[in-house]
Amino acid sequence: MATHLIRKLERFSPLSGEAKHALERATSITVRQLKPRQDIVQEGDKPRQVHVMLEGWACRYRILPDGRRQIMGHLVPGDICDLRMFILKQMDHTVSTISAARVAEVPSDTLLALTDAFPRISRALWWVSLVEEAISREWIVNNSQREAGERLAHLFCEIFLRLRAVGLTNGQSCDVPLTQAELAETTGLSTVHVNRTLQDLRAAGLIILKGKHLTIPDLAALKAAALFNPNYLHLDRDGGAFDANEP
Amino acid sequence: MATHLIRKLERFSPLSGEAKHALERATSITVRQLKPRQDIVQEGDKPRQVHVMLEGWACRYRILPDGRRQIMGHLVPGDICDLRMFILKQMDHTVSTISAARVAEVPSDTLLALTDAFPRISRALWWVSLVEEAISREWIVNNSQREAGERLAHLFCEIFLRLRAVGLTNGQSCDVPLTQAELAETTGLSTVHVNRTLQDLRAAGLIILKGKHLTIPDLAALKAAALFNPNYLHLDRDGGAFDANEP
DNA sequence: CGATCGCTTGAGCAAAATCAAACCTCGTGG
DNA sequence: CCACGAGGTTTGATTTTGCTCAAGCGATCG
Numbered sequence: 001m002a003t004h005l006i007r008k009l010e011r012f013s014p015l016s017g018e019a020k021h022a023l024e025r026a027t028s029i030t031v032r033q034l035k036p037r038q039d040i041v042q043e044g045d046k047p048r049q050v051h052v053m054l055e056g057w058a059c060r061y062r063i064l065p066d067g068r069r070q071i072m073g074h075l076v077p078g079d080i081c082d083l084r085m086f087i088l089k090q091m092d093h094t095v096s097t098i099s100a101a102r103v104a105e106v107p108s109d110t111l112l113a114l115t116d117a118f119p120r121i122s123r124a125l126w127w128v129s130l131v132e133e134a135i136s137r138e139w140i141v142n143n144s145q146r147e148a149g150e151r152l153a154h155l156f157c158e159i160f161l162r163l164r165a166v167g168l169t170n171g172q173s174c175d176v177p178l179t180q181a182e183l184a185e186t187t188g189l190s191t192v193h194v195n196r197t198l199q200d201l202r203a204a205g206l207i208i209l210k211g212k213h214l215t216i217p218d219l220a221a222l223k224a225a226a227l228f229n230p231n232y233l234h235l236d237r238d239g240g241a242f243d244a245n246e247p
Numbered sequence: 248m249a250t251h252l253i254r255k256l257e258r259f260s261p262l263s264g265e266a267k268h269a270l271e272r273a274t275s276i277t278v279r280q281l282k283p284r285q286d287i288v289q290e291g292d293k294p295r296q297v298h299v300m301l302e303g304w305a306c307r308y309r310i311l312p313d314g315r316r317q318i319m320g321h322l323v324p325g326d327i328c329d330l331r332m333f334i335l336k337q338m339d340h341t342v343s344t345i346s347a348a349r350v351a352e353v354p355s356d357t358l359l360a361l362t363d364a365f366p367r368i369s370r371a372l373w374w375v376s377l378v379e380e381a382i383s384r385e386w387i388v389n390n391s392q393r394e395a396g397e398r399l400a401h402l403f404c405e406i407f408l409r410l411r412a413v414g415l416t417n418g419q420s421c422d423v424p425l426t427q428a429e430l431a432e433t434t435g436l437s438t439v440h441v442n443r444t445l446q447d448l449r450a451a452g453l454i455i456l457k458g459k460h461l462t463i464p465d466l467a468a469l470k471a472a473a474l475f476n477p478n479y480l481h482l483d484r485d486g487g488a489f490d491a492n493e494p
Numbered sequence: 495c496g497a498t499c500g501c502t503t504g505a506g507c508a509a510a511a512t513c514a515a516a517c518c519t520c521g522t523g524g
Numbered sequence: 525c526c527a528c529g530a531g532g533t534t535t536g537a538t539t540t541t542g543c544t545c546a547a548g549c550g551a552t553c554g
Contacts, residue, residue, distance in 0.1 A: 043478070060384070062384075062385075062388050064388070064392060064393075064474050065474050066474070068392045069392075070387060070388040070391050070392045072384040072387050072388065073384070084377045084380070086373075087370065087373050087374045087377055088374070088377055088378075088381075088481060089481070089483070090478075092381050092478045092479040092481070093384065093479075123334065126333075126334050127334045127335070129376075129377075129380070130331045130334055130335055130376075131335075132380070133331070133376070133379070133380040133383060134335075134339050136380060136383040136384050136387060137307070137309075137319040137320070137340065137383050138309075139387045140317060140319050140383060140386045140387055140390060141309050141311070141317040141319065143387060143390055143391040143435070144317050144390040144391075144434070144435025145311060145315045145316075145317045145435060146311075147541075147542095148541080148542075179499085179500065179501090180500070180501065180502095181500080181501095187391070188390070188391025188392060189542075189543090190542070190543050190544080191500095191501090192502085192503090192542085192543075192544080192545095193541085193542050193543070195501065195502060195503090196502090196503090196542095197542095199502090227311050227312050227313065231290070231337075231339045232339045232340075234335060234336070234339070236336070394509075394510090395509080395510075426531085426532065426533090427532075427533065427534095428531095428532080428533095436510075436511090437510070437511050437512075438532095438533090439510085439511075439512080439513095439534085439535090440509085440510055440511070442533065442534060442535090443510095443534090443535090444510095446534085495554105496553105496554100497552105497553090497554090498551105498552090498553085498554105499550100499551090499552085499553105500549105500550090500551085500552100501548105501549080501550080501551095502547105502548080502549070502550095503546100503547085503548080503549095504545105504546090504547090504548105505544105505545090505546090506543105506544085506545090507542105507543080507544075507545100508541105508542090508543070508544090509540100509541085509542080509543085510539105510540085510541080510542095511538100511539080511540065511541080512537100512538080512539070512540085513536105513537085513538080513539095514535105514536090514537090514538105515534100515535085515536090516533105516534080516535075516536100517532100517533080517534070517535095518531105518532085518533075518534090519530105519531090519532085519533095520529105520530095520531095520532105521528105521529095521530095521531105522527100522528085522529090522530105523526105523527095523528085523529105524525105524526090524527085524528095
């Protein structure tokens with residue numbers, strides 16, 4: 001069930017079979033099935049549990065008083081919605097599904113027991129949260145410095161690599177359940193401009209995007225068009241030095 | 248010496264006198280005096296120590312292959328440049344001074360000993376890093392959804408509140424050693440446009456910005472102009488429940 | 495079969511970028 | 525003490541990018 005989470009944590013360092021089992025168990029106590037556009041955690045919440053994405057997409061967002069909405073992050077299977085809740089008193093943004101989704105609810109106590117028993121998991125969660133921070137920072141660069149075409153190209157590179165890291169790509173393709181309006185809210189562009197820019201990217205042969213399906217015929221070319229530097233995703237086993245059989 | 252760091256950590260929860268002393272000691276072993284625009288940590292670095300800002304400003308930034316530069320965060324006294332280095336293999340961005348600065352170098356071992364001896368400090372550092380993440384996310388919103396005037400107004404609100412939290416404001420004023428070019432690289436605007444927008448803000452009586460000195464005659468008005476919501480700064484003792492005299 | 499949602503297109507407009515030049519201030523060295 | 529130069533700020537003119545408004549199109553689903 002928690003395959004993607006485990007695959008993601010093992011991007012940091014290998015886990016023991018016991019640790020993996022404990023994670024499986026923890027994420028299968030309570031599983032909620034959600035419809036598209038349903039809130040998972042709301043701004044102001046002070047949750048007693050942590051939510052893990054098992055299937056489907058969600059996003060972090062904030063709405064300005066005058067209605068403008070900005071998406072600040074995408075959550076795909078394996079991502080955790082509200083890990084920070086261990087420390088922060090309350091959520092400072094809302095997390096809501098994009099597509100239909102399955103979400104595991106892990107009670108704080110269960111998670112605490114898990115991190116106590118397996119320091120390895122604890123370190124991997126720390127790591128996950130730092131990578132998320134790095135992604136946020138890259139989004140600042142993307143939405144501030146890159147122009148429309150580069151911006152969308154960069155987003156597609158990131159999405160593809162993140163999905164590939166948890167085993168959710170199929171050759172050069174993956175599912176991306178975002179509407180053009182959501183792409184606009186992600187990149188800080190207008191819907192109309194996203195539409196026109198997507199047409200340019202398609203015309204340039206950089207992407208094939210139809211329905212919810214994205215194909216990248218030439219990843220290197222798309223990266224070049226996006227000025228993409230994958231460092232920030234930390235895809236290369238940062239904690240590789242650790243041994244899987246230690247706790 | 249580490250007054251601002253301590254003040255900042257105590258925003259999370261009070262620290263014991265012993266913990267504070269240990270922090271003072273750790274941040275006074277090696278102190279470097281830096282000139283403006285000098286790198287503190289570089290992309291790709293795998294440092295053996297952590298850098299704490301004692302005096303002056305610095306910033307995190309990234310440069311795109313074609314030369315465009317984006318500032319992704321400001322560091323003021325009390326901030327830590329590379330806390331994430333505990334876990335991540337290498338820096339994914341560069342940190343460089345803005346003004347002249349004094350920076351403490353804390354060897355990893357010293358910091359580890361400190362967090363082992365004082366779990367309270369450990370938790371507060373965790374918290375600091377989560378707040379930084381929240382700030383990054385708010386910058387996404389700022390640079391993507393707000394227009395020039397709101398964007399700069401928002402930045403000034405944030406800077407003022409952050410400085411006030413560590414005791415670096417003086418009534419309605421504070422020092423802000425950023426040039427207009429740096430404001431531009433922060434907000435994702437051009438220097439020229441920043442200049443004109445600052446004039447608008449001045450004309451509207453929202454800010455008095457002369458040299459390196461900022462005065463905000465009416466903070467509420469500036470907040471309103473910025474659509475500013477301070478939640479993300481977590482200025483209200485998130486860990487207030489803890490007792491200062493526990494470790 | 496009509497309603498809704500998402501995508502597409504066109505026309506006009508506004509915000510911000512770019513280019514270029516002038517100006518100011520402050521530190522430095524003659 | 526003044527001239528010089530560098531860095532920073534200001535201004536004007538022009539262009540570009542992306543936004544807004546408005547409408548049409550095409551699926552898909554009760």
